[in-house]
Amino acid sequence: MPHGASNGHRHNGSAALTPQLAALQAVLPARGRVLIIPHDYPDPDALASAAALHLLLKARFGVPSRIVFTGLASRAENRAMLKHCRYSFTLATRLQLGRKRPAALVLDGVPWSGRVTVPPGVRVVGVIDHHPQTRAKKGFEGLMDFRPGLGATASILYEYLKAADVAVPPWLAALLVYAIATETLDFSRRFTPLDLEAYTALLPRANMRILGDIRHAPLPRPYFAHLAEAMDHAQVYGRVAWSHLDAVEQSEIVPEIADLLSRIERVTWTFCTAWRGDDLLISVRSSLPGARCGALLKAVVRDQGSAGGHFNMAAGVLNMTGQSLEEREERREELVRSLLGWIERRSAEAEEPLDIFAHPLVDKKPAAG
Ligand SMILES: [Mn+2]
Incomplete structure (x- = not known):
């Protein structure tokens, strides 16, 4: 000793x-x-x-x-x-x-x-x-x-x-x-x-x-801009809700959005993606007891980045230095599809089938006049 x-x-x-x-x-x-x-x-x-x-x-x-x-x-x-x-x-x-x-x-x-x-x-x-x-x-x-x-x-x-x-x-x-x-x-x-x-x-x-x-710490104004963007991009697909932010300076807003979406009624899975420089950030949440979010995100990210977390929450990051804007967006969409696929399989195991159509969280009414 x-x-x-x-x-x-x-x-x-x-x-x-x-x-x-x-x-x-x-x-x-x-x-x-x-x-x-x-x-x-x-x-x-x-x-x-x-x-x-x-x-x-x-x-x-x-x-x-x-x-x-x-x-x-x-x-x-x-x-x-x-x-x-x-x-x-x-x-x-x-x-x-x-x-x-x-x-x-x-x-x-x-x-x-x-x-x-x-x-x-x-x-x-x-x-x-x-x-x-x-x-x-x-x-x-x-x-x-x-x-x-x-x-x-x-x-x-x-x-x-x-x-x-x-x-x-x-x-x-x-x-x-x-x-x-x-x-x-x-x-x-x-x-x-x-x-x-x-x-x-x-x-x-x-x-x-x-x-x-x-x-109740005072929130900087860009926080509300991120919030508005996240609500605008938010999609709901059965029991899954997700969103995306185009450019964040700080990573912390990403899990906050995932948490906020998890309060939508009947939604049991949420995730949010965001670009921070060359990094694609991902946060996943689930209220299901057997969700194993950490393992799920690891399976989705594989060797393309790092991921970790808990049963009900997980975070990951993929670095895309040197890739074109198109390549980046393509890979992000691929990741979203892959995440939805995994969640769908998990939901099937939990006998919680998803809807067929995704739709925006906030209905966009045509402007009056
Ligand atoms: Mn901790």
Whole structure:
């Protein structure tokens, strides 16, 4: 063990560690800073979990850490979370590494999935994740705390903090509550008793003003332009609804549209595609218990890009650098057809046959006069 109870200056508690805390302690370096790396373009669950891990490492193990991520956190609600987070976040591109190879803990994704960028020279010593597709990697000897089927990574961090007897400050309780609520769509998606326990235990401790600030963060005007475009492009085909955005700067609007469409009555599957530069982004949602969205999107994207997700939600990206506009549009249409085909087969298995015709979500009435 690199350090532990014998290393008094780093350990100020005397209670015995739970197996999970002991496993975490075992991978912490004896000295120096640890990097905390949430997945790229971190969502609320990744951000809140990173802040919770930062507190845990300091309060329970006396280990200083720095939160580092790749991509942006541009969604208005996510920016509000960063504003209220008392720990600073560093962009991976700005990270200054000395000659030592710092240890890192990866959150809400695995470094071998393509969703988490690990800066060169950084050594991953542990991974904490809840995605059902997550598999252990052969040869990886660090901590692997995988809880497939759990609603949120934030719930795992709640469990660690509780086991370590670390008090959660009100601002962090607000972030964790928001993370669990969004990740489970207010418990309308799959969750476990641990998610419910974390939520109900943290809510009374949460700073409600911060929670309100995050939930109702001011939205930039382009958000509404995307919304209008998405509604205009939205199609319904039986129990499937989907849409497309021609040019987005940030990826976060794509899952938001998929979530919004999933509220159409009788619709059980939704997806949204969008161009972001040379990348085609895809988000899939389903309310069916056996949907396995992550596996479905992986099957559709195959080796042309990367995809991953949960039972009820998944995201993927295809890079089309060097292809003409026609080729890109053709491949997008092919992907839409392929997705519809897979969904149709899944629906047939679930005895939920689709309609024959697709039609626009919003009827376009001819202009008066
Ligand atoms: Mn998550």
